[in-house]
Amino acid sequence: MDIQPTTTSETVTADRPWLLSLHGSETNKTITLDLSKFSENVHWVAGTAFQPMRRLKSGLPLGKVTASGLYAPYAGATNEVQTVTITGSPTGGTFTLTWSGQTTAAIAYNATAATVRTALEALSNIAPGDVTVTGSAGGPYTVTFGGAYLGDDVAQMTASGASLTGGSSPAVSVSTTTAGGAAGASDGTQVFAGLLFTETAFNPGSTKCGAALMVHGDVAMAKLPLPFERPASTGRTDSINFS
Structure with missing residues (x-):
């Protein structure tokens, strides 16, 4: 039996250990994700037979696809x-x-x-x-x-x-x-736009879903769900403090 416990003492940062403070939580931007660009285990985890919703990991670095205006994983560098x-x-x-x-x-x-x-x-x-x-x-x-x-x-x-x-x-x-290397894309996602603010659920088979993009705050890079370093000169580096 798949029984999911609930609690009333959960804090607002329960799924955001990478967020050093709540500063910036009111400056999030509503965006639409292109789910076809995200991969299982790397970006999202599967649900169960009783709760089939897939869950995108909070803290994912994102970029904006120029042609569609949708958001996808940041591809400023290709990791090995x-x-x-x-x-x-x-x-x-x-x-x-x-x-x-x-x-x-x-x-x-x-x-x-x-x-x-x-x-x-x-x-x-x-x-x-x-x-x-x-x-x-x-x-x-x-x-x-x-x-x-x-x-x-x-x-x-x-x-x-x-x-x-x-x-x-x-x-x-x-x-x-x-193989690792320089920018892994030229479709716009090579420019860092922000971080997925909270764990985001979506149905299997969905191609898009709404989400919140964090554009202002203090972030612990080592606790993000993917290896990441602050972009040297592109993207939203003026309003997110990485440490």
Whole structure:
């Protein structure tokens, strides 16, 4: 049974841990989102059979599509995306990931995405906020570089599955899904417009939905749902303070 608890003590910032203060909450702008531009897990999470509404994560950086006037994910820089895939259906054991000369501690064959991220952040050259990891327990895992590596074409990780057990010839591999680089778009979304102010629900199959764009406030970059750094010279950098 899918029972969702409710509470009367929830604060207005419950879904906005990235917002350092309520300053700016009254200067939000009503916008329309182009839902076709948003991706599952990266930008939104699926609902359940009993509550099918999908939920866009609060704090998503947004840009405005010039041709349509709709808003979509900010594409001021292309972040490197790599995929870690475990094959052979192992039933036990561990694997490791190596990046730029540093190797993680052993990671369980069925580790969650959060565990993989923690293992990567324990490396001396990856700080908290430099990567995000999504995916189901046991993978595939989608590793997105950001933070200090925002927009960088970083080296591809390597992996070792020598300690995986069970299954049929278990192994682990890494592929580069998206190479990092400069501006990833020229449709207008390369200009930062603001942040999605609150978690926003929409029905499966919807192509558009209304939302609130935060254009004024104080933001903790490390707590945003995607790796992000303040744009150097474009977009709404005069009224949002990033720290």
